[in-house]
Amino acid sequence: MDLDAVCASLRLASARLALSPAEKKNAALAGAAAALDAARADILSANRRDVERARAGGTSEAMIARLALSDSSLDDIIASLHVLIEQTDPVGQVIAGWKVPNGLEIRQVRVPLGVAAVIYESRPNVTVDAFALAYKSGNAVLLRGSSSALESNRVIVSAIRSGLAASGGESDAVALSEPGTGADSHADVDWILGARGKIDVALPRGGASLIRRVVETARVPVIETGSGVCHVYVDSDADPEMAVAIAENSKIQKPAACNSLECLLVHRDKAEAVLPALRSAFAKYAAKTGRPGGVELRCDGRSFSVLSGPENVVRAEDSDWGMEFLDYVMAVRIVDSVEEAVEYINAHNTKHSETIVTSSLERARYFQNSVDASCVYVNASIRFTDGGQFGMGAELGISTQKLHARGPMGLTALTTTKFLIDGEGHIRP
Ligand SMILES: NC(=O)C1=CN([C@@H]2O[C@H](COP(=O)(O)OP(=O)(O)OC[C@H]3O[C@@H](n4cnc5c(N)ncnc54)[C@H](OP(=O)(O)O)[C@@H]3O)[C@@H](O)[C@H]2O)C=CC1
Numbered sequence: 001m002d003l004d005a006v007c008a009s010l011r012l013a014s015a016r017l018a019l020s021p022a023e024k025k026n027a028a029l030a031g032a033a034a035a036l037d038a039a040r041a042d043i044l045s046a047n048r049r050d051v052e053r054a055r056a057g058g059t060s061e062a063m064i065a066r067l068a069l070s071d072s073s074l075d076d077i078i079a080s081l082h083v084l085i086e087q088t089d090p091v092g093q094v095i096a097g098w099k100v101p102n103g104l105e106i107r108q109v110r111v112p113l114g115v116a117a118v119i120y121e122s123r124p125n126v127t128v129d130a131f132a133l134a135y136k137s138g139n140a141v142l143l144r145g146s147s148s149a150l151e152s153n154r155v156i157v158s159a160i161r162s163g164l165a166a167s168g169g170e171s172d173a174v175a176l177s178e179p180g181t182g183a184d185s186h187a188d189v190d191w192i193l194g195a196r197g198k199i200d201v202a203l204p205r206g207g208a209s210l211i212r213r214v215v216e217t218a219r220v221p222v223i224e225t226g227s228g229v230c231h232v233y234v235d236s237d238a239d240p241e242m243a244v245a246i247a248e249n250s251k252i253q254k255p256a257a258c259n260s261l262e263c264l265l266v267h268r269d270k271a272e273a274v275l276p277a278l279r280s281a282f283a284k285y286a287a288k289t290g291r292p293g294g295v296e297l298r299c300d301g302r303s304f305s306v307l308s309g310p311e312n313v314v315r316a317e318d319s320d321w322g323m324e325f326l327d328y329v330m331a332v333r334i335v336d337s338v339e340e341a342v343e344y345i346n347a348h349n350t351k352h353s354e355t356i357v358t359s360s361l362e363r364a365r366y367f368q369n370s371v372d373a374s375c376v377y378v379n380a381s382i383r384f385t386d387g388g389q390f391g392m393g394a395e396l397g398i399s400t401q402k403l404h405a406r407g408p409m410g411l412t413a414l415t416t417t418k419f420l421i422d423g424e425g426h427i428r429p
């Protein structure tokens with residue numbers, strides 16, 4: 001695949017798109033939504049082939065759940081396009097404006113970044129979300145999904161392009177980078193990361209190996225989305241029922257997502273009230289997860305004494321602390337104070353999503369102010385870290401870095417600003 005030529009075409013489309021009014025971009029997004037709906041059968045059959053290949057290759061069912069599409073998940077994908085159409089176009093927004101004493105008028109306005117490349121995991125829904133967020137914010141986008149979702153992504157991108165063309169949009173504003181095979185399978189990722197001047201920003205979504213490659217080799221500006229080692233801390237003042245419900249949801253609702261629970265911290269005063277109840281709550285998932293007890297609990301010495309007995313309760317190894325399991329497995333640890341919980345989290349987390357369950361407002365605010373993460377919750381599940389759930393329509397990923405964008409990235413993450421200065425023949429003395 002000639003990525004130079006693809007990027008040259010994306011560059012031209014991005015220049016046209018940057019000047020496109022919101023109504024025209026919205027009409028194009030509606031065209032893409034209609035084309036995806038019309039291509040439903042082809043998308044689902046390509047996706048079945050991807051899923052079969054992944055299963056044959058031994059991919060876990062938790063991971064298959066990220067890849068697999070259904071009629072209802074396609075409905076959700078199409079619905080999220082319509083939610084995005086309703087969002088305010090960030091391009092052209094005046095962030096600040098003032099007049100300096102010499103009479104020059106200065107305005108700081110939001111503008112697109114240009115050509116973005118998104119490198120992402122096996123979720124075909126990200127193909128649509130990333131395209132739509134880029135398009136609405138006036139950017140062209142090169143999509144580099146996982147090779148495991150290649151057949152699905154081909155059909156999806158082709159439908160989007162024909163939907164854009166049919167509705168007067170910029171069909172060249174979106175392209176799919178096709179992974180190579182064998183030793184060359186990530187050659188296109190290397191190309192993207194080195195494409196200074198051709199790609200304005202790369203957004204890698206993925207695990208440690210991808211992020212290592214990005215950190216070591218990227219020469220283009222990057223907004224990193226990191227892996228998720230996320231914690232739930234049950235405070236001494238927690239309501240046990242709420243604590244169990246939040247921990248259960250954080251672990252079970254989508255265990256292979258980056259914002260699922262990997263390590264539960266419980267204050268020693270609540271261990272007896274919470275841990276056995278949570279173990280019982282997990283037990284009802286045994287059939288679904290295919291694991292005895294529903295979830296394997298890897299415990300420190302103290303929590304092991306509270307929980308020990310059933311076969312899903314084991315002693316944690318050192319490597320389990322700070323581990324992203326992405327599965328029905330979880331580490332459990334008892335702590336003596338909120339300060340100890342915060343210290344532990346800051347030493348082991350990946351700056352993604354963290355929550356405290358407590359009825360103490362003072363400790364809630366202490367936790368929120370002290371934990372270093374992109375999203376810090378009080379009395380809520382960490383599974384809410386999501387552009388859709390935050391009302392952004394969709395997300396490009398969850399940035400775990402601190403510059404430019406942090407947390408779920410919506411439309412504004414793909415914009416920068418520009419100063420527009422109006423004078424009347426001003427010259428500097
Ligand atoms: N913070 C966030 O927003 C998100 C975080 N994540 C994190 O991602 C991880 C799960 O993703 P996973 O399914 O493992 O995806 P991977 O990290 O395996 O893959 C993601 C993308 O990167 C490519 N890739 C993988 N390794 C390399 C490499 N060494 N060099 C170049 N390209 C590479 C993949 O290509 P190919 O598949 O073709 O090998 C794929 O396109 C979890 O840790 C999760 O927490 C995931 C999504 C969002």
Ligand SMILES: N[C@@H](CCC(=O)OP(=O)(O)O)C(=O)O
Nearest residue numbers: 121256257258383385386387
């Ligand atoms: N924001 C999403 C999770 C982000 C995501 O897609 O992550 P992953 O499952 O690791 O690919 C959600 O809440 O479902």
